[in-house]
Amino acid sequence: MIAMLILLAIIVAVILAIVGIYNSLVRLRNQVDNSWSQIDVQLKRRHDLIPNLIETAKGYMQHERGTFEAITQARSQAMGAKGVAESGKAEGILGAALGKFMLTVEAYPDLKANQNFLALQEELSSTENKIAFARQSYNDQVLFLNNKTQMFPSNVIAGMFNFTKRDFFELENPEEKNVPQVKF
Amino acid sequence: MWEQIRANKRNSILLLMLMAVVLGALGFVLGMAFVRHPAGGLFGVAGALVLWLILASISFSSGDQIFLAASKAVPVTKKVHPQLFNVVEEMSIASGLPMPKVYIINDPAPNAFATGRSPESASVAVTAGLLGKLNRDELQGVIAHEMAHILHRDILFVTIAGVMLGAIALMSQVFLRGMFYRSMMGGSRRRYSSNSSGGGQAQLVMLVIAIACAILAPIMASLLYFALSRRREYLADAGGARLTRYPEGLASALEKISQNTIPLESANKVTAPMYIANPLQKKGMKLSNLSSTHPPISERVKILRGMGGASLTDYSQAYQKFSSHKSSLTSVTALKSDEPVALRQGSAAGFVGRKKQARNVGDIMRKVNKYKFINCDCELKMKVPPDFKANAVKCPRCKTVHKVK
Structure with a gap:
């Protein structure tokens, strides 16, 4: 009788543990999805701002066609990117192109005095900051989820209910990658 | 936290x-x-x-x-x-x-x-x-x-x-x-x-x-x-x-x-x-120390500038170094769960002169008071008060007439 009770208690405890782990996995997954949608909103906003920015700047910067083309191309690639890893790569390239563009703007004082351009620039740099801050919290949450899906005992339950590892959102800077190699 | x-x-x-x-x-x-x-x-x-x-x-x-x-x-x-x-x-x-x-x-x-x-x-x-x-x-x-x-x-x-x-x-x-x-x-x-x-x-x-x-x-x-x-x-x-x-x-x-x-x-x-x-x-x-609600600003600036990273640990280390208090700011348990946070670069911010600053302040105060701003092509910025009744205003410099929306 007592053995039966102990067995029952153990079974109940195991079921409760499984339910707890499952619920925490669901919570983490939802948090990751929610953080990602935060980033996604800002990325869309960035894509929407770029055509306006280029339109405003074009009149002042006739000799910078190459810069504009690089941005437009990077933008369309970023908009077509699927998945977190790919989108991170494309957004990194776009960010670098925009950074280069902002440097060239310094040479055009008339453009820098344009109210419309200044407003767009403020929106763009704010969007960029928001992406950076949202990325931080997204990556933190992905780390939590990935740890849970890989560590025992939660990995067993994660495997049973098909919880998979998520990708970090890393903005790749193409210039940082092409660091010239020094050989002796 | x-x-x-x-x-x-x-x-x-x-x-x-x-x-x-x-x-x-x-x-x-x-x-x-x-x-x-x-x-x-x-x-x-x-x-x-x-x-x-x-x-x-x-x-x-x-x-x-x-x-x-x-x-x-x-x-x-x-x-x-x-x-x-x-x-x-x-x-x-x-x-x-x-x-x-x-x-x-x-x-x-x-x-x-x-x-x-x-x-x-x-x-x-x-x-x-x-x-x-x-x-x-x-x-x-x-x-x-x-x-x-x-x-x-x-x-x-x-x-x-x-x-x-x-x-x-x-x-x-x-x-x-x-x-x-x-x-x-x-x-x-x-x-x-x-x-x-x-x-x-x-x-x-x-x-x-x-x-x-x-x-x-x-x-x-x-x-x-x-x-x-x-x-x-x-x-x-x-x-x-x-x-x-x-x-x-x-x-x-x-x-x-x-x-x-x-x-x-x-x-x-x-x-x-x-x-x-x-x-x-x-x-x-100088307010007396006891009744002062805020720590001296010079001390706060010194602590912030002395931070090696951006985490709470970095701040409390700088606090111990630069503040006049010898007690620690937070408990050890709070620091244990603290993760390192790297510093980042500041954005390139242009220097704004004092005169421009004063003008900015005035503009913001007018905006809060619902003034309307009209930019004339001659680069003159007109500030129209909210109780301005007429629906058009003439630029005092180039005499262009602007509509007040």
Whole structure:
């Protein structure tokens, strides 16, 4: 009788543990999805701002066609990117192109005095900051989820209910990658 | 951070209890002094507790609204100052809190504060002077500091404490004055009615105690309030640096704020602890250390600039090195769960001259007051007041006629 009770208690405890782990996995997954949608909103906003920015700047910067083309191309690639890893790569390239563009703007004082351009620039740099801050919290949450899906005992339950590892959102800077190699 | 939140919630309750005791004692003494019978004392206690209940419910339900109204803060839309809104939004993303309501105080003195009961009902108010004088990184630093106050639930405690302190100060003022007139009248009356000398003496003792209490209570309350708010400022600086990962922004903002010589008009002794920098302190004036609500700005700047990273650990190391206090800022357990946070680069912010700064401040104040701005092609910016009736205005320089929308 007592053995039966102990067995029952153990079974109940195991079921409760499984339910707890499952619920925490669901919570983490939802948090990751929610953080990602935060980033996604800002990325869309960035894509929407770029055509306006280029339109405003074009009149002042006739000799910078190459810069504009690089941005437009990077933008369309970023908009077509699927998945977190790919989108991170494309957004990194776009960010670098925009950074280069902002440097060239310094040479055009008339453009820098344009109210419309200044407003767009403020929106763009704010969007960029928001992406950076949202990325931080997204990556933190992905780390939590990935740890849970890989560590025992939660990995067993994660495997049973098909919880998979998520990708970090890393903005790749193409210039940082092409660091010239020094050989002796 | 969690420890800080828990401490703030606990302190808020403790403060409410303490205020109940202080108010009750004050009510008892005053009741005894006026009626000279235990029933009078009880009546005083009951009255004080009713008052306490009213105060507590006011500070919970609309304490933030009282502060915002007392500081003459106006709610604004994104159109008035897009950068301010963007920066607040960035910090709400960084801290994971909902977007607070944004207010502007139409005053040229640079300052800011946050208030509210919970992060969901929080408000951030900045002065026009702050917006005009700071660049983007500095503004971000200040907003991050305010966001840290919201994150740590400092706003709940400070709002409750503020309402309570204000009420106690007001009441003891009223009683002190009432006592003064009463003793003058009572004195003249006693000459005719012959009281027993023992009763007169008891009344005198009671009177002295009542006066002492009425004087001491607000002092005690404000001492407690001020002592607590200094540590909060340091921790909010640490939290702000962590959110922006750029302590230099807040440091140089604090420096600019400390160079200001204009006092903030709508601030007073009760609202002062809410601001990022003491709004009452004039340049060259030294407040005594005990009653100062804010740590010296030079010390805060030194700590922020001495940070090796952006985490709480980095801040508390710099704090130990540069502050005059030898005690540590946070407990060891709070630092254990702290993760390293790397610093980041500041954005390239152009230098803005003093004249331009003053013009910015004026423009923001006009915008808050619903002036319309018209940019003429001759680069003249016309500022049309809201009570301007005609529907067109002529540019005084190039004589172009513009429509007023």
